[in-house]
Amino acid sequence: MNKVTLIATAAMGLEGIVGQELRDLGYENVRVENSRAIFEATPADIPRVNLWLRSADRVKLLVGKFHAYSFDELFEATKALPWENFISEDGEFPVVGKSKKSKLYSVPDCQAIVKKAIVERMKQKYGIASRLEEKGAFYRVEVAIDKDEAWLTIDTSGAGLHKRGYRVGQGDAPLKETLAAALVQITNWRGDAPFIDLFCGSGTIPIEAALIGQNIAPGFNREFASENWSFITDKQWEKAFEEAEDKANYDQPINITGTDIDPKMIEISKANAMEAGLGELIPFKQMQARDFKPMEKGGYLVSNPPYGERIGDKKEVEQTYRQLGGVMKDFPTWSVYLLTAHPQFEKVYGTEATKKRKLFNGFIETTYYQFFGKKE
Numbered sequence: 541m542n543k544v545t546l547i548a549t550a551a552m553g554l555e556g557i558v559g560q561e562l563r564d565l566g567y568e569n570v571r572v573e574n575s576r577a578i579f580e581a582t583p584a585d586i587p588r589v590n591l592w593l594r595s596a597d598r599v600k601l602l603v604g605k606f607h608a609y610s611f612d613e614l615f616e617a618t619k620a621l622p623w624e625n626f627i628s629e630d631g632e633f634p635v636v637g638k639s640k641k642s643k644l645y646s647v648p649d650c651q652a653i654v655k656k657a658i659v660e661r662m663k664q665k666y667g668i669a670s671r672l673e674e675k676g677a678f679y680r681v682e683v684a685i686d687k688d689e690a691w692l693t694i695d696t697s698g699a700g701l702h703k704r705g706y707r708v709g710q711g712d713a714p715l716k717e718t719l720a721a722a723l724v725q726i727t728n729w730r731g732d733a734p735f736i737d738l739f740c741g742s743g744t745i746p747i748e749a750a751l752i753g754q755n756i757a758p759g760f761n762r763e764f765a766s767e768n769w770s771f772i773t774d775k776q777w778e779k780a781f782e783e784a785e786d787k788a789n790y791d792q793p794i795n796i797t798g799t800d801i802d803p804k805m806i807e808i809s810k811a812n813a814m815e816a817g818l819g820e821l822i823p824f825k826q827m828q829a830r831d832f833k834p835m836e837k838g839g840y841l842v843s844n845p846p847y848g849e850r851i852g853d854k855k856e857v858e859q860t861y862r863q864l865g866g867v868m869k870d871f872p873t874w875s876v877y878l879l880t881a882h883p884q885f886e887k888v889y890g891t892e893a894t895k896k897r898k899l900f901n902g903f904i905e906t907t908y909y910q911f912f913g914k915k916e
């Protein structure tokens with residue numbers, strides 16, 4: 541088996557960034573669709589993309605897709621797919637499902653049929669008469685039906701890719717690591733200029749920026765479901781981890797700072813950065829956002845401030861936005877990137893954004909306001 545089709549799934553609005561990440565990793569003909577980027581690869585690429593993708597939720601292997609209007613069709617088409625190429629004889633393979641705008645709408649029935657079809661195929665191909673043991677490696681199969689088209693996939697990631705393995709502590713409203721990485725990648729910051737998050741909370745944005753700045757693979761600190769699969773060799777995994785080690789540029793000087801009004805969050809940020817293997821590379825300090833006074837020119841401020849959604853918080857948050865807008869007027873060479881759900885943000889902040897982009901922070905619809913700094 542030389543070729544596989546992989547699907548990198550993403551939060552709505554981040555699929556284009558994931559597509560670009562894949563092109564930067566050297567993949568061609570990447571097709572970007574709603575909430576996913578699809579590309580052709582080899583089994584050896586499964587370790588690579590799991591290790592390197594920064595903004596994707598997970599990587600799924602497409603076993604096959606077809607139209608199905610009846611349970612019979614679903615059963616036969618599933619059984620015709622080469623499951624034995626991927627799932628080992630003793631593999632454990634629960635089936636999850638979803639269905640939308642389709643004749644086959646009963647998800648539990650679809651899951652049961654897909655399970656039965658795979659079991660029959662495996663028994664035939666492996667020559668097993670009794671029950672399948674299912675005591676080996678883990679393969680989460682998904683049947684996703686949309687407008688009567690069924691996509692059958694196996695999840696290669698395990699825990700979602702936002703779980704980098706460094707978050708030992710968090711605050712009330714932590715940003716997903718995948719979204720934080722996207723916020724950094726949307727800016728023009730390329731690792732050399734000063735970078736600060738004035739509302740750093742548990743440090744997610746500064747930590748993701750440091751990983752990007754030093755070209756550290758975000759998945760180097762965790763495990764993946766496909767690490768135990770037999771069609772990907774141990775050698776291929778070793779090679780991917782070695783490549784990540786070789787490409788990391790730990791000597792690249794970076795100038796990233798994280799500050800927050802809450803001293804507890806500063807302690808949490810420090811612990812998370814330590815766990816991420818960054819040691820004390822990022823200075824984290826307690827500070828009010830309005831006291832920011834950059835010493836250098838041409839820096840980047842990237843933050844996820846509070847949104848003021850809870851009753852009583854709104855006035856305070858608006859004052860913070862107003863003060864920050866006033867402060868940043870004095871530093872026109874700085875580029876400012878702020879993610880918020882506040883509906884009148886620009887009015888309160890006092891400046892019109894150069895560019896805006898709608899992004900989802902979990903289920904909250906937010907806007908990423910981008911104010912480009914003046915070139916000297």
Ligand SMILES: C[S@@+](CC[C@H](N)C(=O)[O-])C[C@H]1O[C@@H](n2cnc3c(N)ncnc32)[C@H](O)[C@@H]1O
Binds near residue numbers: 713743744
């Ligand atoms: C939405 S959270 C940021 C979460 C962060 N991105 C993370 O991933 O953990 C907002 C943070 O802003 C901080 N904050 C609120 N008002 C502030 C102010 N005036 N100056 C500095 N920080 C402030 C809060 O303590 C909180 O940690």
